[in-house]
Amino acid sequence: MTQIAFIGGGNMATSIIGGLIKQGESKPDMIHVSDPNADQVQQLSEQFGIHGHSDNQQAIASADVVIMAVKPQVMKAVLAPLKDTLSQRQPMLLSIAAGISLTSLQSWSGCEAIVRCMPNTPSLLGLGASGLFATDKVSIDQRNIADALLRAVGISVWVQNEAELDAVTAVSGSGPAYYFLLMEAMIEAGKKLGLSEETATQLTQQTALGAGKMAMEADVSAAELRRRVTSPGGTTERAIQTFEAAHLRDIVEAALTAASDRAAELSKQLGD
C-alpha cells in the first residue's frame, strides 16, 4: 500500500486524512504527518491513529507520495531543507497550495513527478471537489494514486492546462466561503424579519442542503430549478428582481475573477 506523508497538518490535511481513513483508501499506519505545532500533531495521531512527526525529514523518509499542505507563502522555505532527500528518493509530490506553479515546485523540491491539486474543505465530509493537473513525468499509476486520494474525499476533475487551476481555485477552492457568506446574510436577514437566530439558522442550512442536493440530482439546469420556485407575480420573483437590480451576476463574476487573479498573482509573487 502507498506510504503517504503530509507536510503541514492544518485544515486541509485534516480533511483529507479524515476522508482517506473513513473511505478505507489508506490505512492509518501508512500515513505520516508533520507540523511544527506539537498539539496539532498529537491530536491528529490520536484522532486517526497515524504517525505524527515534528521533523519533516522523518515524515518523508519512506513516503511514496508527499502531500504539501502548507500555506503558499512558506512553501519555498519548507521545501528547501527537503530538496536533497526528495531529489534522491523521487516520491510523487502532490501540492494543494493555491497559486504555486509546477515550475516552482519542481525547482524547489527536485521532484520530477508532481501533481498540483486544488481541493476544498467539504473534503472533511467526503463532499470535496478537487481539480488536478499533472506534469508529463507523472506515470499513469501515479496519476491513478493521486486521483484515488482525492476521490476518497469527494469528486476529482483533471484540467487540461495548469492555468485552469486558478479558475478551479476561484470556483470550488474558495467556493464554500461564498455559500457560507450567503448563509450568514440570509440568517441576518431572517432575524431582521422577526425569526429567532436558531430558527433562521435551521431554515437557512436545510434550504442550502436541499437546494444543493436538488441541483445535483435534477436532470434540468439550475436556471430551470429556479424558475420552478418562482411563481409569476409571487414572492421569489420580487427577491430575484432585487438581486438582479443589484447586479448579483456581475458581483459574482467580479469576485471569482478577483480570486483567480489572486491565485495567478501568488504564483508570480512567490515563484522564482
Ligand SMILES: NC(=O)C1=CN([C@@H]2O[C@H](COP(=O)(O)OP(=O)(O)OC[C@H]3O[C@@H](n4cnc5c(N)ncnc54)[C@H](OP(=O)(O)O)[C@@H]3O)[C@@H](O)[C@H]2O)C=CC1
Ligand atoms: N483552506 C482551504 O479551504 C483550502 C486551502 N488550500 C491550500 O491548502 C494549503 C493549506 O491550507 P490550510 O490547511 O487551510 O492551512 P493551515 O494553516 O490550516 O495548515 C497549514 C499547516 O502547515 C503548518 N506548517 C507551517 N510551517 C510548516 C513547516 N515548516 N513544516 C510543516 N508544516 C508547517 C502550519 O503550522 P502553523 O499554523 O503552526 O504555522 C499549519 O498547521 C494552502 O496552501 C492553501 O492554499 C487549498 C484548497 C482549499
Ligand SMILES: O=C(O)[C@@H]1CCC=N1
Ligand atoms: O483562500 C485561500 O487562499 C485558500 C485557497 C482556496 C481556499 N482557501
